[in-house]
Amino acid sequence: MTNDLESINSADTILIIGSNTTENHPVIGSMIKEQKRKGKCTLIVCDPRKIEMAKYADVYLRHKSGSDVALLNGLMHVIIRDELYAKDFVEKNVNNFEKLKETVAKYTPEYVSDLTGVSPELIEDAARAYAKGPNSAIFYTMGITQHVTGTNNVRTVANLSLLCGMLGRPGTGVNPLRGQNNVQGACDMGALPDVIPGYQKVLLPATQQKVKDVWGADLPTTQGLSVVEMMEAAGEGKIKGMYIMGENSMVTEPDSEHVRHALEKLDFLVVQDIFLTETAEFAHVVLPAASWGEKDGTFTNTCRAVQRVRKAVSAPGEARADWEILLAVGKRLGAPWGDMNSPETIFKAIADITPSYSGITFGRLEGGPLSWPCPTCDHPGTPILYTTGFPRGKADFSPCEWQAPHEWPDEEYPFIATTGRLLYHYHSGSMTRRSSTGEFIKEMFIEVNPADALALGCEEGGMIKVTSRRGNVSGAIKVTDRVPAGMIFLPFHFSESAANRLTSSQVDPVSKTPGYKVSAVRIEKA
Amino acid sequence: MDSIKAIINGREINAEPGMTILQAAKANGIHIPTLCDHPAVSPFGACRMCLVEAEKNPKLLPACTTPITAGMVVNTNTPKVIEARKAVLELILVRHPLDCFSCPSNGKCELQDVAYELGVTGSRFADAGDTNTSHVYEDANPFYVRDLNKCILCGRCVRVCEEQAQYHAIDFQGRGIKTSIQPPVGSPIEESDCVFCGQCVQVCPVGALSEKTSLGMGRPWDIEKVKTICSYCGVGCELEINVNKKTGKIANVTSNYESRTSLNKGRSCVKGRFAWQFVNSEDRLTTPLIRDGDTFRKASWDEALSLVAENLSSIKEKDGGDALGFFSSARCTNEENYLMQRLAREVMGTNNVDHCAHL
Numbered sequence: 001m002t003n004d005l006e007s008i009n010s011a012d013t014i015l016i017i018g019s020n021t022t023e024n025h026p027v028i029g030s031m032i033k034e035q036k037r038k039g040k041c042t043l044i045v046c047d048p049r050k051i052e053m054a055k056y057a058d059v060y061l062r063h064k065s066g067s068d069v070a071l072l073n074g075l076m077h078v079i080i081r082d083e084l085y086a087k088d089f090v091e092k093n094v095n096n097f098e099k100l101k102e103t104v105a106k107y108t109p110e111y112v113s114d115l116t117g118v119s120p121e122l123i124e125d126a127a128r129a130y131a132k133g134p135n136s137a138i139f140y141t142m143g144i145t146q147h148v149t150g151t152n153n154v155r156t157v158a159n160l161s162l163l164c165g166m167l168g169r170p171g172t173g174v175n176p177l178r179g180q181n182n183v184q185g186a187c188d189m190g191a192l193p194d195v196i197p198g199y200q201k202v203l204l205p206a207t208q209q210k211v212k213d214v215w216g217a218d219l220p221t222t223q224g225l226s227v228v229e230m231m232e233a234a235g236e237g238k239i240k241g242m243y244i245m246g247e248n249s250m251v252t253e254p255d256s257e258h259v260r261h262a263l264e265k266l267d268f269l270v271v272q273d274i275f276l277t278e279t280a281e282f283a284h285v286v287l288p289a290a291s292w293g294e295k296d297g298t299f300t301n302t303c304r305a306v307q308r309v310r311k312a313v314s315a316p317g318e319a320r321a322d323w324e325i326l327l328a329v330g331k332r333l334g335a336p337w338g339d340m341n342s343p344e345t346i347f348k349a350i351a352d353i354t355p356s357y358s359g360i361t362f363g364r365l366e367g368g369p370l371s372w373p374c375p376t377c378d379h380p381g382t383p384i385l386y387t388t389g390f391p392r393g394k395a396d397f398s399p400c401e402w403q404a405p406h407e408w409p410d411e412e413y414p415f416i417a418t419t420g421r422l423l424y425h426y427h428s429g430s431m432t433r434r435s436s437t438g439e440f441i442k443e444m445f446i447e448v449n450p451a452d453a454l455a456l457g458c459e460e461g462g463m464i465k466v467t468s469r470r471g472n473v474s475g476a477i478k479v480t481d482r483v484p485a486g487m488i489f490l491p492f493h494f495s496e497s498a499a500n501r502l503t504s505s506q507v508d509p510v511s512k513t514p515g516y517k518v519s520a521v522r523i524e525k526a
Numbered sequence: 527m528d529s530i531k532a533i534i535n536g537r538e539i540n541a542e543p544g545m546t547i548l549q550a551a552k553a554n555g556i557h558i559p560t561l562c563d564h565p566a567v568s569p570f571g572a573c574r575m576c577l578v579e580a581e582k583n584p585k586l587l588p589a590c591t592t593p594i595t596a597g598m599v600v601n602t603n604t605p606k607v608i609e610a611r612k613a614v615l616e617l618i619l620v621r622h623p624l625d626c627f628s629c630p631s632n633g634k635c636e637l638q639d640v641a642y643e644l645g646v647t648g649s650r651f652a653d654a655g656d657t658n659t660s661h662v663y664e665d666a667n668p669f670y671v672r673d674l675n676k677c678i679l680c681g682r683c684v685r686v687c688e689e690q691a692q693y694h695a696i697d698f699q700g701r702g703i704k705t706s707i708q709p710p711v712g713s714p715i716e717e718s719d720c721v722f723c724g725q726c727v728q729v730c731p732v733g734a735l736s737e738k739t740s741l742g743m744g745r746p747w748d749i750e751k752v753k754t755i756c757s758y759c760g761v762g763c764e765l766e767i768n769v770n771k772k773t774g775k776i777a778n779v780t781s782n783y784e785s786r787t788s789l790n791k792g793r794s795c796v797k798g799r800f801a802w803q804f805v806n807s808e809d810r811l812t813t814p815l816i817r818d819g820d821t822f823r824k825a826s827w828d829e830a831l832s833l834v835a836e837n838l839s840s841i842k843e844k845d846g847g848d849a850l851g852f853f854s855s856a857r858c859t860n861e862e863n864y865l866m867q868r869l870a871r872e873v874m875g876t877n878n879v880d881h882c883a884h885l
Contacts (some may be wrong), residue, residue, distance in 0.1 A: 005761075005789050026723065026795035027761045033692040145884070178760030182863070183856035183883050189863035191854035191881045197864060202877055217872040222848055224877025227884070230851035239851045239878070241841040243834075245866060246855030252885045268837040275809050276822075284837070285830050286822065288811035292757035293767050293776060293802070297859030299755050301762025305789060309859060312752035312767035313776055313805070317812025318827065322858050326865040328827075332835040335873045346861040368787035369762070423721060424796060426758050427885075434809065435801035436739050439668040440722075513884035 001303040003137065003173035004371065004383035008035055010171030013129050013136035017046040017068065017157070018143020018517075021053055023423040025141070025177045025302075029053070032139070042129045046071060047143060048418070049447075049489060050482050059126045062484060063116035065416050066147060066405035066518045071123070072156040073402065074112030076163055077104045078127035085131065086165030093389060094162050096397040103399035115402060131164050135171030142179065142420070148515040150508040152400035159397050168386040178302040179421070181292075185300035188357070188372070189350065193224025198354035214353045216336065226512035228253065228505055234262035241268040245322060246289065250278035251428035251495045254503040254514040255470050272325060275430050278495050289322050290315035297323065297343040298365065303383070305369035306360055405518040406506045407469075409486065413520035415452075417466060419492045419499045420517075429493035444475035444497040447489040448523070453479045456525060463526035466490070468519045471501035474526045488523060492516075530596040535603065547589035547600055548576055558602050559611065559640045561618075562680035563590045564729050566783040566792055567689055572681045574614045575640060578602045586610055612644050618678050619649035621657045621703070622732070629676070631733035633746035637678060656703050666714060669722045669800045670737055674706050677734035683707060683726035690793050695720040724799040725792075728780055737778050739803055744770030744777035751780070753787075756798040757857065763798050764788035776802055838874060847875030854881040 008014075008031045022029035029052075035041045036056050045057035046068075054060045063071045079085050080101055090097050109120030116123075130136050138161055144153045158174055166172040178184050190196040200207040202219055211219045225233055231249065233239040235258060242263075253259050263269060263282040271283040274291045294315040300306045315321070320328075323343060330337050340346045344362045351358045356372040359379045364370060370381040409416055421427070424437040432438055446464060448456070458464055458477050465474045466488065473490070475497050483489050490499040502519045529540045534547075534556050541550035546569060551558050561573035571591035578589045581599040586607065594600075601607065618637065626632045641647070661674035681698065684707060688694045695718045699708040709718030727735040751766040764785060770777045779802050783792030814830030815822035825833075841849050852874075854866040863881070870879035 022721075025759050025761050026721065027763055027790045027793045027798075030690065030692045030793055034689075037692060180760055180856035180882070181755070181757050181762070182859065183760055183881075185860040186854055186856045186858070186863040186881045187883055189854075189860050190867045191863040191879055192867075192883070193877050193880050196867065196871070202871075211872075215868070215872055219871055220847060220875045220877050222877060224879060225851065227853060227880045227882065230853070230878055230880065234851065238849065240845055240849045241838060242851045242853065243838070243866075243869075244853040245862070246857045247853045247882050249853070252882060268841060270834050270837075274804075274811060275807070276811060276815075283815075284817045285825075285833050286811065286815040287830060287834075288813060288815075291805050291810075292857075293752075293754065293805050295859070297861045299762060300860060301755075301789065302760035303762075303789075305762055306860070307755045307762055307764070307789075308753075310752050310754045310767075312754065312769050313774055316810045318814070319810065319812055320827075322855075322862040323865055325831075326862060326869055328831055329834055329838075330865065330869050330873055332831055333839060333869075333873050335869070337868075340865075343859065343861045346864060350860060350864050369789060424801075426797060426801070431757070431804040432797060432801045434804040434807045436668040436803060437797060437801040507884075511884060512880075516885075 001173060001175040001177070002167060002385040003170070003175055004303045004305070005031060007137065007170045007173060007384065008032055011035060011041050011135055011137040012133050012171060013042045013044065015044040015046070015126070015130050015136065015138045016053055017138065017140045019139050019141035019177055020047070020049070020051045020420065021139065021177065022051070024179060024421050026423065028177060044126045044129055048484060048487060059122060059129060061118045061122055061126055063118050065418055065487060067116040067402065068144060068147070068153045069149060069156045069400050070107065070112050070115040070402035071118065072160050073104045073107035074109055074116070074123045075127040075130060076100070076160055077107040077112070078109060078124050079131045079163060080104060084128065085163045089165030090163065093394055094397055095394050096399070100159060100163070100397040100399045103401065130160070133164065133166065135169055136164060136166045137171060137173050137175060138166070139175045139177055141177045143517060145176070145511065145513050146516040147518065148406045148506050148508050149403050150513045151510040152403070155398040156400050159399065162395055162397060168384065168388075170384065173384070176302070180427075182299040184302060184304060185298065185306075188300055188354070193226055196353070197350060198356050210353065226507070228507050228512055228514060231259055231262045232505070234266055237265060240266060242266055243270050243272075244279060245272040248277040248279045248428035248430060251498050251500065252492070254500055254516065255505040256498050256501045257471055258505060272322060274319070277428065277430055287325055288317065288319040289325065290319050295321035295323070295343075298347060300372070304371045306357070306365065306372065307369045308362065308365045406504065406515050407518055407520040409520050413468065413522050414486070415521050415523055416487045417468065417490060417502055417519045417521040418487060418517045419490050419503065422491045422493065425491065425493040427493065428495060433493070444473070444491065444494040445478045446475045447478050447480050447483045449483050449485040449487070450479050450481060451485045452523070453477060456523060458525055464523050465526040466502060466521050466523050468502040468521045470504060473497045473499060473501050488521070530594070532594050532596065532598040532600065534600045541594050545594050547578060547587070547592050547594045550594040551589065551602065556602060558589050559643055560590060561636055561640060561678060561731050562682060564682050566725070566729055567682060567685035570681050570685060572679065573618070575611060577607055577610050577614070579604050579607050608644070612646055615640060615644055615646050616649040616651060619646070620651045621659050621675070622678060623659065623675055624648065629733040630736040630741055635733060636731035661706065664715065665738060667716050667722065668738060669796065670724060670727045670735055672715065673734055673736070676732050677707060678732055679705055679707070680731055682729040682731065683735060686725045686729050690725050691721070691723050693719050693721060696726070722796040722800065723794055724796065725794060737800070739800065740778035743775065744768070744773070748772050749777055758797040758801070761790065763790035763794060765794065765798055776805055842874055848878060850874050850876055850878060852879040854879060856882050
């Protein structure tokens with residue numbers, strides 16, 4: 001997020017797109033609801049599913065899954081046509097305006113209405129409300145990113161925000177709500193194929209020199225592979241050994257059958273986890289890890305705030321903290337890691353190589369969260385980015401054309417299936433299904449529109465089978481107009497009927513994110 | 527704005543304009559007993575436990591809803607005030623069972639504390655005909671139980687649901703002695719707008735609401751609170767793990783509405799507050815395992831780590847570092863993610879390291 005949580009209280013307009021906020025980020029959902037219920041903001045919600053937030057929206061745009069770029073280009077078309085954009089801001093801070101103007105010229109409300117299914121009037125209303133501000137914030141989540149055009153979706157969100165100058169002030173911002181406790185931190189730490197900590201590009205000579213100076217090591221210079229690419233490479237026999245920590249690939253990755261094949265093909269698989277997960281079943285060695293509440297360290301939240309997590313209880317049996325295990329493995333393999341022997345000393349090593357973390361210490365975190373960039377020990381942290389402009393000088397508009405998703409309903413597979421999370425569960429369910437939440441929602445259900453349920457001759461609770469080009473799953477039908485006709489929704493928490501048997505491993509070419517939100521499927525009575 | 531001066535219990539105090547008498551007293555270290563007041567919710571004036579006497583006012587005033595004004599002369603503990611509080615308390619006790627020894631709130635019950643402070647052991651009015659104490663013990667959901675016979679109608683739960691959770695799933699229903707806190711008529715709590723964030727349970731001053739999974743897990747005086755961050759979504763809510771010092775186990779998870787370090791300012795959701803039992807699950811892995819045909823056998827750390835090191839090195843030697851892949855985890859700490867990418871890059875010589883950011 002460019003902005004902090006406090007910023008929600010200053011927003012005059014809030015645009016939510018592709019985020020089921022009250023279920024996936026309930027506390028932020030309650031903060032946005034509070035701002036709306038106090039009459040302090042106009043709320044625009046864009047989502048194919050009529051999520052709870054849609055109930056409170058002043059403008060609800062129910063666009064088709066996969067039509068986000070078209071919709072947002074439509075808003076920008078209206079904003080430029082009616083000259084509602086921030087002319088001074090754009091002139092001073094953003095390159096490439098003419099190109100953007102040219103690109104969105106054809107996205108008239110009527111044309112966009114055809115592509116998205118949203119009426120031209122609602123597109124006009126939303127455009128005006130967002131441009132009016134004075135402070136407008138955009139919140140988005142996986143409904144934007146989990147498409148094979150995810151990168152273009154994000155660029156288009158950023159274009160809209162730049163166009164109206166909605167950055168750098170409380171109440172504004174481009175705010176992706178991150179789905180996992182430390183997904184921001186894992187990215188910051190360089191658990192990504194192309195960057196080391198602090199997003200320093202692996203292949204840049206300056207990064208390689210820095211690693212030589214600080215770690216005393218040579219960085220590998222071949223391009224690394226993403227999670228989905230590694231699984232492909234394993235299936236092809238190019239990757240022979242894997243080390244999987246805290247990830248249940250069998251349930252959370254697309255195209256589960258392919259993942260099974262890849263894991264079976266490995267010469268050596270080590271899985272480090274708190275449970276014998278569906279993925280660990282394939283391992284040659286399983287290492288028992290300590291869980292949340294059993295170890296010290298830091299998490300970085302969705303607004304870049306680094307916070308201390310603390311050990312409260314001991315891990316069961318011989319289970320050890322992941323950091324302890326990784327140190328032990330590294331040392332057995334000859335790593336010269338003598339300076340690191342605790343979360344605090346590891347954090348010090350992080351601060352040594354990560355410019356945005358270099359002013360953060362465990363001692364300072366006792367006083368509360370610190371948002372990066374925090375370059376020096378007397379720096380107060382940066383809850384809001386770009387308050388004094390962009391570090392690179394001018395930002396660029398990156399205009400994008402709408403492209404149809406990788407799969408689209410046809411005669412054989414006439415429905416769109418979309419996957420997502422429920423309030424009561426989390427990811428592969430290995431934690432929530434073993435907690436009280438698991439007693440509340442025990443098994444898979446599939447949301448189907450009443451019209452489609454009627455055509456199928458299926459009543460609430462009846463079993464249906466959903467089939468895509470990759471595989472099939474069955475579940476009880478939940479008849480609801482939360483999904484539009486022609487679309488079904490499947491939660492992905494239930495390994496015995498894993499929604500990811502349906503999804504394709506086609507990814508966005510830049511972000512490598514799978515297009516989970518769109519799979520063409522057919523449905524039948526089971 | 528300048529602070530204002532007033533007198534409480536004969537002592538001159540300074541207060542910020544707009545403060546209530548209760549806030550001004552608290553800020554100056556003067557105790558006034560309360561039941562319906564709570565830092566998470568706006569003042570309500572329901573319980574009348576905070577009645578005080580102010581000069582030139584013929585009636586006693588609720589300190590929690592009365593603004594303090596310049597020159598006000600307030601007395602918090604005159605005989606008249608104490609008598610009134612005792613009477614209020616005895617009226618509350620008409621419908622509150624005195625089964626404290628088995629109540630999950632024993633030791634943290636604010637009604638118990640007030641009764642102790644005022645020296646009240648029971649109610650003069652206990653024999654009153656209609657007490658409205660025949661509510662059913664509601665425990666249909668796995669998160670919390672409602673024991674409305676213990677409810678004192680302070681309205682904290684109603685206000686926290688409205689103001690913090692932003693749901694308004696429950697409200698006062700019925701009149702007079704028949705009043706109770708309920709979801710909309712005709713639907714049980716499980717079918718209401720309630721999303722089980724549990725904030726009502728946390729602010730309940732008595733045992734009317736209690737966490738089902740924490741029953742029997744530890745008495746309040748056995749608990750040590752450890753401040754940490756939630757393990758679920760990326761909001762980064764500050765929570766407190768309540769550890770039973772006798773058993774060394776988690777008893778429950780709470781939040782702190784007054785914490786100065788909390789980004790969520792005390793708010794929570796169902797997962798953060800109630801989905802922690804996986805930590806104590808019998809399915810937890812407790813020893814390293816090594817594949818043995820179709821099954822696993824238990825192994826020592828030494829043997830398991832050697833096997834890992836040998837296999838990673840031999841693949842690297844034979845096929846190069848890029849024949850290895852490392853999956854890090856968004857569930858793990860920064861320190862652990864940092865080590866994982868160093869293991870991949872520095873030790874095994876590959877950039878094949880990623881995690882589930884996109885999944």
